[in-house]
Amino acid sequence: MPATIDDPRIIEFDVRTEEMLVNMGPQHPSTHGVLRLVLRTDGEIVSEVTPHIGYLHRCAEKIGENLTPRQWIPYTDRMDYLAGMNMNLGWSLCVEKLLKYELPERGRHLRVIIAELGRMASHLVGMGAYGLDLGTFSPFLYAFRERERILDLFEEACGARLTYSYLTVGGATADLPHGWTDKCLAFLDQFEPVIAEYHTLLTTNAIFVKRTAKIGILSPEMAIDYGCSGPVTRGSGIDFDLRRDGEPIYTSMYEGYQFEVICERNGHYPNDHAYPAVPREAVLGDCWHRFYVRMLEVVQSIGLIRQAIENYHRSSGSHGEPIKLNQKLPKGEAYLETEAPRGQMGFGIVSRGEAIPWRVRARSSSFSNLAVCPELCRGCLIADVPAVVGSLDVVMGEIDR
Amino acid sequence: MNAEQMSGLIAERIPGAVTGQNFENVDPWLEISPVQFHKVCEFLRDDPRLAMNYLHCISGVDYLEVDPKKIAKAGFEPHLEVVYHLSSLEHRHRLVLKVFLQRWQDDRRGEIPELDSVADLWSTADWHEREVYDLCGVRFTGHPNLRRILCPEDWEGHPLRKDYEMPLEYHGIRGR
Secondary structure (H helix, E strand, C coil), X not given: CCCCCCCHHXXXXXXXXXXXXXXXXXXXXHHCXXXXXXXXXXXXXXXXXXXXXXXXXXXXXXXXXXXXXXXXXXXHHCCCCCCHHHXXXXXXXXXXXXXXXXXXXXXXXXXXXXXXXXXXXHHHHHHHHHHHHCCCCHHHHHHXXXXXXXXXXXXXXXXXXXXCCCEECCEECCXXXXXXXXXXXXXXXXXXXXXXXXXXXXXXXXXXXXXXXXXXXCCHHHHHHCCCCCHHHHCCCCCXXXXXXXXXXXXXXXXXXXCCXXXXXXXXXXXXXXXXXXXXXXXXXXXXXXXXXXXXXXXXXXXHHHHHHHHHHHCCCCCCCCCCCCCCCCCEEEEEEEEECCEEEEEEEEECCCXXXXXXXXXXXXXXXXXXXXXXXXXXXXXXXXXXXXXXXXXXXXXXX | CCHHHHXXXXXXXCCCCEEEEECCCCXXXXXXXXXXXXXXXXXXXXXXXXXXXXXXXXXXXXXXXXXXXXXXXXXXXXXXXXXXXXXXXXXXXXXXXXXXXXXXHHHCCCCCCEEECCCCCCCHHHHHHHHHHHHHCCEEECCCCCCCCCCCCCCCCCCCCCCCCCCCEECCEECC
């Protein structure tokens, strides 16, 4: 007797099932690195998810106790390796906060250009890899085609394609090369119209919507309770972005810039008439919304880079002078969070007046974002676990440090 | 609200809880007595004037000078600090709390100090306390699932302690 049953738990009403532990990972294509999840399942239903992390732990904080802040920059690259620039920036700003150092205007605009390009590159991977998680291959190729061009720009600016160490304490290691901004603008002009294609590929794709809408719903209260941040919280409708609401040393970088914090307010996203409508099935805080927030943030980044390039050419002064490699740090403690692509990335430093800090701290955004995963996966189907983990867009290098 | 006013509010509500403070530091901090720590956190979270609903980070800092030549000039007694970074999304204010602990409970080497867990107040604390336990060696009493998080479960020692020594061998893998 065929029956249509809405409650997924009733699908197996006549099948005898027993509880089973399923090990997912650490080497699993849809766990975004070496993440191991132990699922307690009953048939297709997951009753409990236990993440096991630490496979990529490289003692970054301990290493930081033996190096000067500028020497530690390459280690920050290797945390969120998909957004190395943003990691460099977070750590540099944290040390600058301790030093009470003020960056020249031109350097600030340079940092905005670089940081927002980094965000775009990271969100492109997030988008493409999310398609992979859900079984569609082509968006990944499109996303990497565009990311490649951003990496080319980065390579021209600093010589590296993944681990940049470009932004550093006191500014940037070098100014942007001559003619770089024209290439950057040309890329943006080419990239902006292409985003509509991505929306047809994924955002409004019927299968994609079916796999993500109403799956893994994160309530705003739970998001705050678990210390989630970035697109994960904004996908739940929390209007919070450190670029606007952060500490002065960070928000001053974005002073005078026009941009919207992407989150749903009164049932609408900013300028949502320009983008595909939210499908009827989607509920605020589900996987689809987290994905959508990332897609819209890319557009905001494009706008920010355009403004930043204009400001960069208008402003005078230098791009900032990197501090001496063995510069003595003042005694004190500083902690600063910046809005990295995956959320609020915090860096802390404890100094006792020597060139080498007493203790460094990296608070990872993905760490807290992943911690909420057991709550989101409770009671979902096994096939939905990759959808939920993918929508959190975690990078294990940053979680394990 | 600034740290000074918050300190006043805490002292008014829970006398004797604030045992020290530093408002000159880049991030002003309060030192809270470990005995009343959980009570203070509960007050910070639930009082509508403070509404500290967001816990950013818990970090452990070990203060021990291992270089015998520098001990005299170190300027501190060996101790362990657990640092909490809190903020309120509603009022947009921040606060740093510190708890000072002994490096070893009652100076019995090998017995790590204890502190009340705040995982019941902020779920963020769940994984963060596990990390501090794992790397710095602080036992959080009342934690629902206190086990190592970054190091393997059979790892010995707490790597972020200043006197930590890397094991010579781990399951046939040579260390050092």
